Amino acid sequence: MELREIEIFLALAEELHFGRTADRLHVTPARVSQAIKKQERAIGAELFKRTSRNVQLTPVGAQLRDGLMAGYQQIQEALATATAAGQGITGEFHVGYATAWCGDLIVAAADTFRARHPDCLIHIYESPMLDPLGPLRDGSRDLQLVELPIDEPDIVNGPVLFSEPRALIVPADHPLAERETVSVEDLAEAPLVSITGQPQYFLDLHYPQRTPKGRPIPRGPSTTAWQEVLALVGAGKGISPTSARAAHYYSRPDIVYVPFRDAPPVEYGLLWSATGNIPKVRAFVQTVLETAGQETAAVRR
Known part of the structure; x- marks a missing residue:
């Protein structure tokens, strides 16, 4: 054979x-x-x-x-x-991730990468919500796994690795918390707690100004820290969309995650600088793809 x-x-x-x-x-x-x-x-x-x-x-x-x-x-x-x-995959490699579930995949891929390339030391970091592309641009990160979309001339978009359904974070005592699902139209029912520091086209997709029917979405407070988003929603300052998987990592007694029935999924992909160390990046990207494929196959079984 x-x-x-x-x-x-x-x-x-x-x-x-x-x-x-x-x-x-x-x-x-x-x-x-x-x-x-x-x-x-x-x-x-x-x-x-x-x-x-x-x-x-x-x-x-x-x-x-x-x-x-x-x-x-x-x-x-x-x-x-x-x-x-042959390609000189040695030295250090710095990888960032945007969410806890992205971090799980990166850590698993890093373990495989270390076994294959023992002369390359891997450093893993949580990416900042404020200026998340900065570490790629200043060279302190070689690769990042983040939410999309990202469309920047100096940043290379790698493959989309997976997507997650969306959910709406609402205060535990909010009327929406009693529902089994919510609609994108329900974003008009309360102030929207959002983040800052991302490109405007990213914010327009994840934190829209209007519903699909054209209803204005009221604006609530914004922050650069994920835990502050949860705290603001828990304090009744508004509601906020996220990946449904966040419920497994960030449960709190003062908030509820309600699945969207009509929102597009959140996509996650790899990014790297157009001037980065291409042999190392390609090797790590391949390892992440293999790891993501193994995890998907395990879920199917």
Whole structure:
């Protein structure tokens, strides 16, 4: 079995979907199907059960996956180490993140990166809400994982890694707190607590001036600190939109997170300076992509 065929098999074992596997490996679904059929003929047994609705590993397929995975990871690590030596991936690398859930992904990716590039020291920081792009511009950060959109001529937009549904933070005693869901139109019902320091186009998307029907959204206090947003909402000074996942990290007795039923998701992506250390950035971006893919596959299973 050739290395590319092993990659196809292991990717399909994670994704359990021919289309997603093809997209992930930048091949056609037909190429994936051909590779799996070739492997099954060589082994003499089915590796996957296919129906019109799903794809599942057979016991033989699961055994093959477990047997191949350790060796494949060793090959990848050896290739990554050799690449690092050739590209000079040594010294220090500074990575920022915007939210706790972004931080979880960065920390997991950093652990893998350290194993692959032991001569490169990783530093991880929470990105400031005030002037979040400043650290990229002054060189104190090499890479950041943040909420989008960001559209700046000196900043490179990497891949969008994931998206999260939105929720509205409201005071625990507010009428909206009793609802199962809220609408974007409900932003007109109370002052909007917002942040400052981000580009205006970013604020216009996340903290709009008007609802989709044109109703003005009253403005409440603004701040440069996330904990102050929670405190202001808890004190009854207004309401504020955020990612629904924030409820798992920042629960408080004086606030409630109510899911939006009609708001677009919050997207999160990687950014780096156009003049940054490109070999290190590319290596870390690849590691983050692999880590994000593994976490997504684990959730699906």
